Amino acid sequence: MYERRCGAKVFDFWAVIYGYKEQFEVMEMKWQEVRLLYPNQFVKLQVLKSHLQGDQEIIEEVAVIGTVSDEDATRELLQSKGNQFVYHTSHKEIVLKVRKTIGLRGKFRYAN
Numbered sequence: 001m002y003e004r005r006c007g008a009k010v011f012d013f014w015a016v017i018y019g020y021k022e023q024f025e026v027m028e029m030k031w032q033e034v035r036l037l038y039p040n041q042f043v044k045l046q047v048l049k050s051h052l053q054g055d056q057e058i059i060e061e062v063a064v065i066g067t068v069s070d071e072d073a074t075r076e077l078l079q080s081k082g083n084q085f086v087y088h089t090s091h092k093e094i095v096l097k098v099r100k101t102i103g104l105r106g107k108f109r110y111a112n
Contacts, residue, residue: 028061035089042068044076047083059094
C-alpha cells in the first residue's frame with residue numbers, strides 16, 4: 001500500500017472529493033505529535049502501524065489526512081474506508097474496539 005521514499009510515505013488513492021487519482025506524501029507521526037499540532041479538534045487519519053491486543057486495536061503511528069469540523073465529523077467517519085478514520089485529539093491514545101461480524105444466511109450481526 002505504501003513505499004518508503006526519503007523518510008516519507010507515498011500513498012496512491014482515489015480522491016473522493018476530486019474524482020481523480022492523486023498521489024501524496026505523508027509523514028509518520030505518533031499520536032502525541034498529532035495532539036500537539038491539532039489540539040482539541042477532530043482529525044481524519046490513515047493508520048500506518050497498529051497491533052491487536054485482545055479485542056482492541058492499538059494505533060501506534062498515523063498520517064494526518066486533514067482536520068474535520070465538529071459538524072462534519074460523524075459524516076466523515078461514516079464515509080471513511082479501510083485504514084482511515086476520524087478521531088478527536090482530546091483522547092490520550094487511540095484504542096479502537098474490534099468487532100467481528102458473523103454472517104448467517106446473508107445477514108450480518110456482531111459477535112460482541
